[in-house]
Amino acid sequence: MSETAQKQTHGFQAEVKQLLQLMIHSLYSNKEIFLRELVSNASDAADKLRFLALSDASLYGDDGELRVRLSLDKEAKTITISDNGIGMTEQEVIDNLGTIAKSGTKEFFSQLSGDQNKDANLIGQFGVGFYSAFIVADKVTVRTLKAGAAAEQAVEWESTGEGEYSLATVKKEQRGTDIILHLRDDEHEFLEEYKVKSIITKYSDHISIPVEMWQDEQPEQKGETEEDTIAAVPGHWQAINKATALWTRDKSDISDEEYQEFYKHISHDWTEPMSWSHNKVEGTNNYTSLLYIPKKAPFDLWNRDAQHGLKLYVQRVFIMDDAEEFMPSYLRFFKGLLDSSDLPLNVSREILQDTKVTQSLRKGCTNRALKMLEKLAKDGDSYQAFWNEFGQVLKEGPAEDFANKDKIAGLLRFASTHNDDASQNVSLSDYLGRMKEGQDEIFFLVADNYAAAKHSPHLEVFRKKGIEVLLLSDRIDEWLMQHLTEFEQKKLRSVAKGGLDLSKLDDDADKEAHKASEEAFASTIERFKAALGEQVKDVKVSHRLTDSPACVVTDEHDMSTQMMKLMESVGQTIPEVKPIFEVNPDHLLVKHVADEQDESRFKEWAEVLLEQALLAERGSLKNPATFVGRLNQLLLSLTK
Numbered sequence: 001m002s003e004t005a006q007k008q009t010h011g012f013q014a015e016v017k018q019l020l021q022l023m024i025h026s027l028y029s030n031k032e033i034f035l036r037e038l039v040s041n042a043s044d045a046a047d048k049l050r051f052l053a054l055s056d057a058s059l060y061g062d063d064g065e066l067r068v069r070l071s072l073d074k075e076a077k078t079i080t081i082s083d084n085g086i087g088m089t090e091q092e093v094i095d096n097l098g099t100i101a102k103s104g105t106k107e108f109f110s111q112l113s114g115d116q117n118k119d120a121n122l123i124g125q126f127g128v129g130f131y132s133a134f135i136v137a138d139k140v141t142v143r144t145l146k147a148g149a150a151a152e153q154a155v156e157w158e159s160t161g162e163g164e165y166s167l168a169t170v171k172k173e174q175r176g177t178d179i180i181l182h183l184r185d186d187e188h189e190f191l192e193e194y195k196v197k198s199i200i201t202k203y204s205d206h207i208s209i210p211v212e213m214w215q216d217e218q219p220e221q222k223g224e225t226e227e228d229t230i231a232a233v234p235g236h237w238q239a240i241n242k243a244t245a246l247w248t249r250d251k252s253d254i255s256d257e258e259y260q261e262f263y264k265h266i267s268h269d270w271t272e273p274m275s276w277s278h279n280k281v282e283g284t285n286n287y288t289s290l291l292y293i294p295k296k297a298p299f300d301l302w303n304r305d306a307q308h309g310l311k312l313y314v315q316r317v318f319i320m321d322d323a324e325e326f327m328p329s330y331l332r333f334f335k336g337l338l339d340s341s342d343l344p345l346n347v348s349r350e351i352l353q354d355t356k357v358t359q360s361l362r363k364g365c366t367n368r369a370l371k372m373l374e375k376l377a378k379d380g381d382s383y384q385a386f387w388n389e390f391g392q393v394l395k396e397g398p399a400e401d402f403a404n405k406d407k408i409a410g411l412l413r414f415a416s417t418h419n420d421d422a423s424q425n426v427s428l429s430d431y432l433g434r435m436k437e438g439q440d441e442i443f444f445l446v447a448d449n450y451a452a453a454k455h456s457p458h459l460e461v462f463r464k465k466g467i468e469v470l471l472l473s474d475r476i477d478e479w480l481m482q483h484l485t486e487f488e489q490k491k492l493r494s495v496a497k498g499g500l501d502l503s504k505l506d507d508d509a510d511k512e513a514h515k516a517s518e519e520a521f522a523s524t525i526e527r528f529k530a531a532l533g534e535q536v537k538d539v540k541v542s543h544r545l546t547d548s549p550a551c552v553v554t555d556e557h558d559m560s561t562q563m564m565k566l567m568e569s570v571g572q573t574i575p576e577v578k579p580i581f582e583v584n585p586d587h588l589l590v591k592h593v594a595d596e597q598d599e600s601r602f603k604e605w606a607e608v609l610l611e612q613a614l615l616a617e618r619g620s621l622k623n624p625a626t627f628v629g630r631l632n633q634l635l636l637s638l639t640k
């Protein structure tokens with residue numbers, strides 16, 4: 001019984017109103033998930049209490065059996081989900097049931113399109129949680145008492161899910177939370193016991209505490225013969241789920257559906273996972289891990305403040321969410337849990353950070369995760385779908401995890417000149433399989449975007465010789481290639497750097513032709529050097545161009561153009577790097593310039609060729625107006 005004190009009315013945060021509106025409309029076809037969400041919250045509340053009780057057993061009071069109870073009231077048309085978990089204080093009710101505290105919430109709402117199907121998926125990724133109650137209820141009452149608080153300090157929250165909710169202090173004898181859903185007129189199917197039971201079996205069988213329903217008294221019954229009677233069974237609460245922690249069960253006893261539902265419970269994701277791996281490890285370390293690869297990237301994958309990591313249990317007791325210590329950051333998209341027997345029950349984040357056990361568990365989980373990816377990579381289509389979602393994150397790997405560099409390299413996918421589109425589907429092994437005889441390096445080019453890479457003059461000689469080049473244009477690629485220098489004993493080499501030596505791939509005729517053109521052009525090269533002076537590091541005859549008159553490359557050990565751009569874009573000052581200017585002696589324009597006898601006109605041409613090459617390479621010039629002016633002068637002179 002409760003005495004309701006004066007009610008106060010509060011307004012929902014604007015985003016909550018928006019979420020409620022959207023949810024009711026876009027999740028209607030999947031409305032039964034409200035039960036999964038509320039039972040999942042109840043089970044989390046039990047986990048949290050169990051954790052606190054590790055250091056203060058008195059929190060259990062005389063009620064140590066944690067459970068969730070579902071009650072149906074056909075007359076009142078209510079369904080109640082009741083737990084004896086941690087409960088909430090008034091402030092927690094305000095924070096948890098009146099606002100959305102997730103990082104990236106604003107960005108999330110700005111992504112919504114108004115298209116119900118698309119938005120339903122997005123909301124799924126965002127996590128609907130408690131508010132899903134309003135899909136089926138036109139009024140929700142929450143009565144909650146925080147563990148350890150006096151019965152008079154309980155809180156009643158009530159709302160019709162429109163713009164406001166009310167709060168009142170009430171009396172509640174039992175610790176925990178009751179969520180009472182006043183069902184909408186057309187939702188009375190949820191008052192049928194068989195329906196509710198079937199939903200629990202479908203979605204929440206894996207919940208580790210009992211989910212109970214009231215079983216009415218069974219009166220004494222007649223047996224097979226006159227004398228036999230079957231004794232009456234008094235009314236009692238009966239568990240309708242298996243109530244054992246899923247990961248402690250034998251793999252062979254767990255169905256795919258159970259693994260999938262468990263994933264939704266721990267990840268708050270909506271869609272089925274791409275794959276999972278469940279392992280019990282015994283030996284130096286004793287632990288169970290259950291790792292999942294999601295199908296879709298969460299909306300906050302790139303948000304620096306977003307939480308990630310595994311759910312940590314010690315000897316089946318929940319310890320914390322988002323334990324980041326067990327997975328490197330480049331695998332942060334993995335979801336799952338770790339149950340260790342080697343960590344102390346009172347482990348804190350601080351202790352976790354410097355124990356040897358953590359390090360070896362992290363190693364174990366990382367290896368397991370990489371194995372899962374290697375397995376997935378054998379299935380081309382699934383892996384491609386995975387790569388399109390998470391490839392960019394995996395590209396952080398070679399820089400972060402030196403020990404697993406080779407494994408990660410094998411998992412990377414690139415666009416390449418072998419294909420005619422931007423899709424990243426070429427592995428380094430594919431590339432090795434297509435290498436030309438005599439080729440002992442893997443060639444790549446980093447540019448601002450795929451089109452810029454594809455049309456780069458640096459590719460001309462590679463096209464002519466039929467040598468494949470990987471085309472990289474993601475923001476992280478330059479960083480990646482700084483760390484990915486070798487794969488299966490083959491060096492990776494940028495085609496935009498000096499020191500490119502394709503002589504092993506040249507036939508004798510090519511070699512002679514190169515030598516001849518270098519000799520014939522030697523004096524022109526000297527004239528270019530004199531004309532360009534300090535602007536360039538060197539001038540050379542190019543053997544990499546067929547269609548373009550000239551290009552610039554950076555010296556082998558200098559900072560690459562892409563790296564300079566990247567650093568400039570984040571406001572770093574960078575040391576001046578002078579380009580090496582390469583000219584194509586077979587190009588008509590270069591021949592024309594070489595014939596120019598007037599040294600000042602030669603200088604003008606040299607400047608224009610250099611600026612053109614810089615423009616093609618960097619996409620911009622320090623002084624574009626000078627370039628345009630110079631070019632126009634030369635064009636005019638040609639018309640005379």
Ligand SMILES: Nc1ncnc2c1ncn2[C@@H]1O[C@H](COP(=O)(O)OP(=O)(O)OP(=O)(O)O)[C@@H](O)[C@H]1O
Nearest residue numbers: 041042045087088096126127128129130131177268
């Ligand atoms: N039965 C409950 N007992 C105690 N606290 C609860 C209960 N239900 C909800 N809460 C609190 O309210 C918060 C918000 O719940 P909600 O279901 O909206 O989000 P969530 O579970 O954190 O994540 P998601 O939205 O992804 O499901 C929870 O994090 C929890 O702190």
